[in-house]
Amino acid sequence: MAEELARQLDLGPMPLGRPMETVDERLVRASVNTMFEIASSVENWPAHLSHYRYVRFRQRRSDGGGLVEMSAARPFQIIDASMVPLRFNWPTWWLSEMSVNKSDPSIRFRHVAGITKGMDVEWSFTPAAGRGRGRGGTHVRILHVWDGPRIPIVGVWAAMHVIGPVFVHGIASRTLAGLARVAERQSQSQG
Secondary structure, eight states, X not given: OOEEEOSOOOOOSOOOOOSEEEEXXXXXXXXHHHHHHHHHOGXXXXXXXXXXXXXXXXXXXXXXXXXXXXXXXXXXXXXXXXXXXXXXXXXXXXXXXXXXXXXXTEEEEEEEXXXXXXXXXXXXXXXXXXXXXXXXXXXEXXXXXXXXXXXXXXXXXXXXXXXXXXXXXXXXXXXXXXXXXXXXXXXXXXX
């Protein structure tokens, strides 16, 4: 059961200049408020996203963040010689501090346990102007930065060439696409 803490968590600005940086972004045809509320309600992600195994708060903060445990699967598909697809899901797990900024819509995570310990993540939400009725929306950007695992010689290389592009991008792009579909359906049903 999650312990409720009154004090907000301040993870500060995103650190820049780290060796691994992945960016996932898209235009979502929903308001900033709708997309931000769906994205910041991380405990609901498994209901919307088939690749998420679970999300559990260990501690909750007054801003909606806290200490959150997450597990997702990175799906892979391999084609064998007979051209029959072989699929499998690689399980991942991490523990993050999470802060939610409602006044300047953003969500920050700092991974504090798991192979990605030390990774910083920021979800940002910017109104996107558009032409004509219903053409606006929200530009959502997910930035992951990391120095890599503390494995001599290969840690940074693994982060830049395997963990970032294959696992982080693979999970984050699916997460953003899935939550965007939820926000767009919700906006259409309200419109």
